[in-house]
Amino acid sequence: MTTFSDPPKEQFRLSMLLYDTRYRSATIQVIALIGFMLLAAWIISNTIQNLEALGKPVEFGFFGEPASYDINQRLLEYTSRDTHLRAAFVGLLNTLVVAVLGCITATVLGVVIGVLRLSHNWIVARLMTVYVEMFRNVPVLLWIVFIMAILIETLPAPRAFRGDNPEASMVLGEAVAVTNRGVYVPEPLFSNSLGNIHLFGESSLRFDVSLDLMAILVVLGVSIWISNWIKHRADAIQEKTGDRPVTWWQRLGVVVVPLALLLALLGFHLGYPELKGFNFSGGTHLRNSLIALWLALSLYTAAFIAEIVRAGIMAISKGQSEAAAALGLRPNRIMSLVILPQALRVIIPPLISNYLNLTKNSSLAIAVGYMDITGTLGGITMNQTGRELECVLLLMLVYLSISLTISAIMNWYNESVKLKER
Amino acid sequence: MKKTVFLGAATVAGLAAGVAAAGTADDVKARGKLNCGVTTGLVGFAAPDANGEWKGFDVAVCRAVAAAVLGDANAVEFVPTTGKTRFTALASGEVDMLARNTTWTFSRDVDLKFEFVGVNYYDGQGFMVPKSLGVSSAKELDGATVCIQTGTTTELNLADFFRSNNISYEPVPIETNAEAQQQYLAGACDVYTTDASGLAATRATFENPGDHVLLPEIISKEPLGPLVRHGDNEWGDVVRWTLNALISAEEYGITSANIDEMAAGTDNPEINRILGTEGTLGEMLGLDNQWAMRAIKAGGNFGEIFAQNIGENTPIGLARGLNAQWTDGGLLYSPPFR
DSSP states (O other), rough: OOOOOOOOOOOOOOOHHOOOOHHHHHHHHHHHHHHHHHHHHHHHHHHHHHHHHTOOOOOOGGGGGGGOOOOSOOOOOOOOOSSSSHHHHHHHOOOOOOOOHHHHHHHHHHHHHHHTOOOOOOHHHHHHHHHHHHHHHHOOOHHHHHHHHHHHHHSSSGGOOSSOOOOOOOOOTBEEEEEEEEEEOOEEETTTOOEEEEEEETTTTTTEEHHHHHHHHHHHHEEEEEEEHHHHHOOOHHHSSSOOOOOHHHHHHHHHHHHHHHHHHHEEEEEOOOTTTEESSSSSSEHHHHHHHHHHHHHHHHHHHHHHHHHHTTTOOOHHHHHHHHTOOOOHHIIIIIIIIHHHHHHHHHHHHHHHHHHHGGGGGGGGOOOHHHIIIIIIIIIOOOHHHHHHHHHHHHHHHHHHHHHHHHHHHHHSOOOOOO | OOOOOOOHHHHHHHHHHHOOOOOHHOOOOOHHEEEEEOOBBBBTTEOTTTTTTSSSSSHHHHHHHHHHHHHHHEEEEEOOOOOOTTTEEEEESSSSOOSSSSSSOOHHHTTTTTEEEOOOOEOOOOEEEGGOOOOSSGGGGGTTTEEETTTHHHHHHHHHHHHTTOEEEEEEEEEEHHHHHHHTTTSSEEEEEEEEEHHHHHTTTTOOOGGEEEEEEOSSSSEEEEHHHHHHHHHHHHHHHHHHHHHHHTTOOTTTTTHHHHHOSOOOOOHHHHTTTOOOOOHHHSOOOOOHHHHHHHHHHHHHHHHHHHHTSSOOOOGGGGGGGGGGGGSSSOOOOO
16 A cells, blocks of 8 residues: 655745755846846936936937038038038048948958968969958958058149149049049039928928939839749740740840930939149049048958958868869859858858948048037037036937947848758 | 946946036146146147146236146146147036137127136238248238138138139148148248247247248238137136136236235225225135235246237237237226125
């Protein structure tokens, strides 16, 4: 006969929170959390209390006041009578411009350099090693300042272009002026322009969208869609009959002809820069602050991306390239069709963090006087209004949003190239 | 347990540091050093010399205050600040006072919560251009590229000047005077604009100062003066009356040469009060009676400081102009020591 005895009734005692290993970790975490929250609450209340003692309570009303300063590079129209909010908006767009340009250039450069570093050509591979080590081991601020100094000191000033026998002359058939104030390139102009749409009325966030640009984008989009459709049809015919119809002229024509027609209709022409008064006028002015920042950030980040690409490629087993070679593929096709698509899976996650780094590094812009959001909101606005806390908090929020957006987009892209396991 | 005590102490210390902001004079005395915010380098106003010793017109004010409060004109820690960092440095308590070509404006005084204790240089914003440009007036600068120090009132004046004259310009914002000088000399900007005194000081350091001209237009009022944090009136009084002592000393002819002689006692009761042989002005300030004497001894009276650092016999060569005593037709006018 067996007897069953109930296990002793579990009784919870307070001391178990500390001595029972089942509860101890939870207890410690709760205490740590409370401590952390108390600390945070103390910091916040201390800040508010001190600001009030100083007579500077937290408020954002100053954003509606006129900024009273000018910004040289602006994608939107802006005058010194516009509000601080608009100045911050102009700065935000400047940050985005340099971040996007930088990410694109850094990626292109990084991939090329990363691949070349694995080259069998000894000189090419060593040169790329030197590049990578040089750029990633020197702080990016130094590169920015260095490139700016080179631009300022070595290039001719606009006044050198003046006179009958000027010391400097324009390049590329008198179309581009390279000066120590930046590069002036021809700008696209439309004589039968469709005008702009004004968004957001008269508010600080107002901006104009060029209808010409929209029209060009729409036409290009439709053309590319048709061109893809031609390709799919050719694929289908090839599947069915084994013969691939020659389509390159159809596909090219379908893109080029409507675009050319549209441009002719809009009266497209180029506006060339010319020397007028103190400076060149006309054309698009790429300021040397933008060029220095863009170049330095791209070259610096490219060194890191090159290493990521190299690591990604080396992570693909040698068997893959040997198998591809056995199928008769040429080396560059092996790279583009077999190795890189697989390497991308390894490359993209660290690439995201480099994009984020580049974007955050763009806040060094003030070193060369590029008016990004740190220069406007976190610089002049903060200085003129004395609202340090508000400006810095907003600035952090802006960078956080930009970074999270980049990371969301890149994560989505990562999902789409990831190895699909079924 | 030890850790807890330590953390507790740290918290209390943090709280105390957070709340106790008053009593700068006591802080300075306890520290034995005055933290004085100056420019990152503007020859004549504040710049380290070949021996690394800070020299200049603004520096002399710091030294006078240190001499008055601590009895040692060298007990100063100079903190270089840019146009952008200066106010944060002062508001956060990193420096006890700013003597850094800072323009006295309403919003800085009222909204930024600072206390301007006086004016040590009456200035105005000017323009410097290379002579070769052939420009004779600022109104001819349509389309010019203008280098400007960011975070200053000059940035705002510039925008207003060009807008009201309906001419365009391209601003190049720059962080420090040295960078501005580099860009200007390389021709990356046509014009450099800042306070006229700063332009003269900058030009004096050029290889060929004669190749550059200051345009006649002075587009703003820039009363430059030392400032302290709002709310600590005792400390504000110390700095204010130290500056006034320097100005009064010139008015009454107290110089570093004759000060010891005068300190023995004169017929002029005002001089006696300044030098502490009569009355208890020093005690009222919370200092001893020789405070002003030490301040004047540190670098001489206002006129001597001016002549030594930026006057007509220096490379900077600024005339007294508005900065002469009121008795000579200038604006310097110290309230009486009574």
